[in-house]
Amino acid sequence: MTVQPPLASRMARIRPFRAMDLLARARALEAAGCDIVHMEVGEPDFPTPGPVVEAARTALGDAALGYTPAMGLPALRQAIAGHYGERFGCSVDPGRIVVTPGASGALQAVLAVLAGPGDEVLVTDPGYPCNRNFVHLLEARPVPVPVRAGNGWQPTLQELEAVWSPRVRVVMFASPMNPTGTLLEEGRLRELVSFVEDRGAVVVMDEIYQRMLFDSAPFTALSLSDRLYVVDSFSKYFGMTGWRIGWLVAPPAQVEAIDRVVQNLFLAAPTLSQHAALAAFLPETTTLLEKRVAAFRERRDFLLPALEAIGFRVEVPPSGAFYIYADSSRFDDDAIRLCDRLLEQAGVAVTPGADFGEEGAATHVRFAFTTSLDRLREGVERLGRFLAG
Amino acid sequence: MTVQPPLASRMARIRPFRAMDLLARARALEAAGCDIVHMEVGEPDFPTPGPVVEAARTALGDAALGYTPAMGLPALRQAIAGHYGERFGCSVDPGRIVVTPGASGALQAVLAVLAGPGDEVLVTDPGYPCNRNFVHLLEARPVPVPVRAGNGWQPTLQELEAVWSPRVRVVMFASPMNPTGTLLEEGRLRELVSFVEDRGAVVVMDEIYQRMLFDSAPFTALSLSDRLYVVDSFSKYFGMTGWRIGWLVAPPAQVEAIDRVVQNLFLAAPTLSQHAALAAFLPETTTLLEKRVAAFRERRDFLLPALEAIGFRVEVPPSGAFYIYADSSRFDDDAIRLCDRLLEQAGVAVTPGADFGEEGAATHVRFAFTTSLDRLREGVERLGRFLAG
Numbered sequence: 183m184t185v186q187p188p189l190a191s192r193m194a195r196i197r198p199f200r201a202m203d204l205l206a207r208a209r210a211l212e213a214a215g216c217d218i219v220h221m222e223v224g225e226p227d228f229p230t231p232g233p234v235v236e237a238a239r240t241a242l243g244d245a246a247l248g249y250t251p252a253m254g255l256p257a258l259r260q261a262i263a264g265h266y267g268e269r270f271g272c273s274v275d276p277g278r279i280v281v282t283p284g285a286s287g288a289l290q291a292v293l294a295v296l297a298g299p300g301d302e303v304l305v306t307d308p309g310y311p312c313n314r315n316f317v318h319l320l321e322a323r324p325v326p327v328p329v330r331a332g333n334g335w336q337p338t339l340q341e342l343e344a345v346w347s348p349r350v351r352v353v354m355f356a357s358p359m360n361p362t363g364t365l366l367e368e369g370r371l372r373e374l375v376s377f378v379e380d381r382g383a384v385v386v387m388d389e390i391y392q393r394m395l396f397d398s399a400p401f402t403a404l405s406l407s408d409r410l411y412v413v414d415s416f417s418k419y420f421g422m423t424g425w426r427i428g429w430l431v432a433p434p435a436q437v438e439a440i441d442r443v444v445q446n447l448f449l450a451a452p453t454l455s456q457h458a459a460l461a462a463f464l465p466e467t468t469t470l471l472e473k474r475v476a477a478f479r480e481r482r483d484f485l486l487p488a489l490e491a492i493g494f495r496v497e498v499p500p501s502g503a504f505y506i507y508a509d510s511s512r513f514d515d516d517a518i519r520l521c522d523r524l525l526e527q528a529g530v531a532v533t534p535g536a537d538f539g540e541e542g543a544a545t546h547v548r549f550a551f552t553t554s555l556d557r558l559r560e561g562v563e564r565l566g567r568f569l570a571g
Numbered sequence: 572m573t574v575q576p577p578l579a580s581r582m583a584r585i586r587p588f589r590a591m592d593l594l595a596r597a598r599a600l601e602a603a604g605c606d607i608v609h610m611e612v613g614e615p616d617f618p619t620p621g622p623v624v625e626a627a628r629t630a631l632g633d634a635a636l637g638y639t640p641a642m643g644l645p646a647l648r649q650a651i652a653g654h655y656g657e658r659f660g661c662s663v664d665p666g667r668i669v670v671t672p673g674a675s676g677a678l679q680a681v682l683a684v685l686a687g688p689g690d691e692v693l694v695t696d697p698g699y700p701c702n703r704n705f706v707h708l709l710e711a712r713p714v715p716v717p718v719r720a721g722n723g724w725q726p727t728l729q730e731l732e733a734v735w736s737p738r739v740r741v742v743m744f745a746s747p748m749n750p751t752g753t754l755l756e757e758g759r760l761r762e763l764v765s766f767v768e769d770r771g772a773v774v775v776m777d778e779i780y781q782r783m784l785f786d787s788a789p790f791t792a793l794s795l796s797d798r799l800y801v802v803d804s805f806s807k808y809f810g811m812t813g814w815r816i817g818w819l820v821a822p823p824a825q826v827e828a829i830d831r832v833v834q835n836l837f838l839a840a841p842t843l844s845q846h847a848a849l850a851a852f853l854p855e856t857t858t859l860l861e862k863r864v865a866a867f868r869e870r871r872d873f874l875l876p877a878l879e880a881i882g883f884r885v886e887v888p889p890s891g892a893f894y895i896y897a898d899s900s901r902f903d904d905d906a907i908r909l910c911d912r913l914l915e916q917a918g919v920a921v922t923p924g925a926d927f928g929e930e931g932a933a934t935h936v937r938f939a940f941t942t943s944l945d946r947l948r949e950g951v952e953r954l955g956r957f958l959a960g
Contacts, residue, residue, distance in 0.1 A: 187685075187740070187771050187773050187798075189684055189685065189825065189828050190683070190684060190685055190686055190687040190690070190709075190740075191687055192683070193684060193828050193831070193832075196831050196832065196835065197831070198830070198834065199834060199835075202641065202834055206640075225637050225638055229635075229636065230636050235636075238843070239628065239631055242624055242627055242628055242631075246618075246813075247618065247619050247624075247811075247812075247814065248614050248812045248813045249614055249812050249813050250813065251595075283672055283815065283841075284837075286835075286836060286837055286838055287837075294579070294581070295578055295579060295582060296576075296578065296579055297579055298580055298581050299688060299710055301579070311835075312835045315835040316835070316836075319683055319709070319832075319835075319836070320579075320708070320709075320710070321687060321688055321709070321710040351576070351579075382576050383576060422636075423636075423838075424636045424637045424638050424839070424841065424842030424843070425636065425841060425843065426672065426815070426837070426838070426839075426840070426841045426842075436578065439582050441587070442582070442585055442586070442587045443582075443585065443708075445587065445591055446585065446588075446675075446700075446701045446704040446705070446708075447679060447708070448672070448673075448675060448676075448815070449673060449675055449812075449815070450813070450815070451815070452672075452813065452814060452815045452841045453813030453814070453815075454627070454813070454814065454843060454844075455843075
């Protein structure tokens with residue numbers, strides 16, 4: 183047996199997703215004949231919209247399928263810019279828009295341009311788990327900003343001040359955020375952006391769930407400043423997860439640096455996905471997608487009181503996305519153990535808080551309502567029976 | 572005018588591709604009505620094979636287009652393993668195969684797992700330019716191994732010894748290599764792999780051009796050791812550049828680490844591209860692709876003597892891929908200036924050596940024979956006229 187050489191030291195800091203592990207175990211149980219209600223997956227259950235699939239079919243016959251320019255098809259960059267005008271009433275130069283392999287590619291490119299050794303990147307806790315890992319990859323230091331239910335799970339100026347240091351180069355926000363579905367309102371965001379930019383750091387705003395709002399109109403941080411980055415995606419609202427396509431909007435002065443990074447890291451985003459995404463902004467697609475947002479709202483309106491009725495405590499109801507973050511301490515003070523029991527003994531897959539950070543992680547779980555109302559009803563019934571038993 | 576915050580310090584080390592810049596300028600000249608012969612692009616001119624496009628069309632109707640598992644569709648990993656058996660007579664466990672967004676994604680994932688601050692990564696000079704930039708991204712240090720025409724543009728044991736230090740963690744080879752199209756023969760490779768592995772470092776072997784050989788049978792480094800990484804791609808031989816799909820083969824002990832990195836960086840490779848790639852191994856696809864290899868051989872057989880006849884000196888004829896690396900010192904001792912003149916005054920786009928390193932870069936240019944014989948003839952005629960004039 184030959185000795186394997188050691189891994190890079192960063193690998194000790196890069197953790198796997200528990201949600202993925204749970205999904206794999208759920209699939210194994212299903213293969214063994216069990217029926218599992220999936221409330222762990224952050225992927226909409228709706229298929230890619232018909233007009234988008236149709237556009238891909240047309241491109242398969244008509245379009246050149248070689249590399250596009252590194253920053254993306256000019257027509258798609260133009261269409262995204264148009265979308266900001268129509269949907270958000272915000273004028274954005276298409277030259278600032280860079281098409282990427284998913285929001286994953288966008289987040290990586292933005293951090294590659296901004297952060298390295300000695301730099302700190304503020305990330306909310308709880309928050310999207312990959313963000314910390316992108317920062318580790320680039321040998322910068324992720325600094326958690328613990329956020330509280332009392333503040334809608336979003337950071338306050340005081341919380342940013344409490345962890346601030348001159349080494350902070352980047353501050354990452356998301357609205358609605360994963361895992362709580364809660365918003366960062368315009369007033370508070372404006373205050374936070376000023377605070378960060380006055381100190382020479384950069385805001386990176388994740389807006390991938392921004393069009394999936396239940397009680398208010400979409401809003402983009404681009405209307406506040408042209409020094410911040412916005413990251414967005416065709417995955418969630420537009421139903422294109424497996425197509426690996428998203429985008430970023432860069433400050434004008436940093437587009438050239440982003441171009442250099444994306445041409446080296448990715449060469450370009452997938453060509454067929456770019457052609458397909460052109461159909462994501464068609465009126466008939468929008469009509470379809472808005473019906474889906476209504477369906478997600480209906481699921482939230484069912485699931486929220488149903489979970490509360492069986493003993494989960496939801497401190498802040500979600501205003502968007504498709505997640506409910508719930509206090510599960512009444513049932514178990516170890517959410518990882520609880521999720522194991524729920525999967526194996528109740529047949530319901532739920533993600534423990536530990537996937538999203540440290541703060542309150544042991545007493546919280548995330549429910550994703552990415553399955554039908556019927557299945558959600560079945561899931562709640564199983565949970566109720568099991569937890570009462 | 573607000574002050575922009577500074578870029579991460581790595582950005583001073585990440586250089587743009589000149590080939591991309593040249594392509595952009597060539598397109599601008601074309602838009603202005605000029606006719607340009609493209610010999611700068613490292614992308615085959617053949618379209619994606621029919622059976623692959625057909626498989627994509629079928630998947631558009633039939634398949635779930637959501638995320639696949641992070642390591643790829645099990646059927647595709649199995650098919651790639653089967654390909655190693657059939658084509659290379661080499662048995663590979665599908666569990667070691669990880670599907671990635673192009674060889675770019677594979678190279679990035681491998682280096683993320685292996686190299687960080689304080690680590691050195693040996694890269695050939697000349698060599699594939701993105702490799703150095705991947706290493707900079709991860710805050711490790713790329714150390715060039717100058718390679719010589721007299722050794723077939725591939726490193727020797729003595730050259731590796733000359734630059735070796737205990738900090739070397741990774742050694743990157745490619746066969747055939749870009750920009751020279753020359754091979755690392757089995758005997759020499761075996762010696763190099765032993766040398767590297769005896770010192771506790773890891774070989775990363777780029778085999779993306781390995782099936783495009785003109786004078787010998789394909790060979791995989793996997794048959795030499797199960798401690799090295801192989802990186803491969805559906806882009807070049809299989810004609811799927813814009814589909815952004817490739818793979819890596821990992822040492823068994825490091826598959827778990829690779830999985831953690833790819834699930835964070837990419838989530839997964841594009842789903843439709845994975846379904847399409849299943850058809851890349853069909854017998855009818857192979858028949859088509861082998862005809863293309865024959866066409867590339869025919870182009871080499873034309874272009875090599877034709878370039879020599881007009882005064883370029885080709886120290887080592889290419890044995891594979893679709894590049895000729897030629898000494899251009901007879902015409903200009905500044906290859907960047909020469910390429911500018913060739914583009915603007917002769918209407919022929921060629922890449923200067925500076926894209927691939929420092930060593931001999933000012934006196935070499937790369938010709939890509941990724942265009943038809945007729946266009947190559949036209950290109951050589953223009954070059955001959957211009958350079959004689």
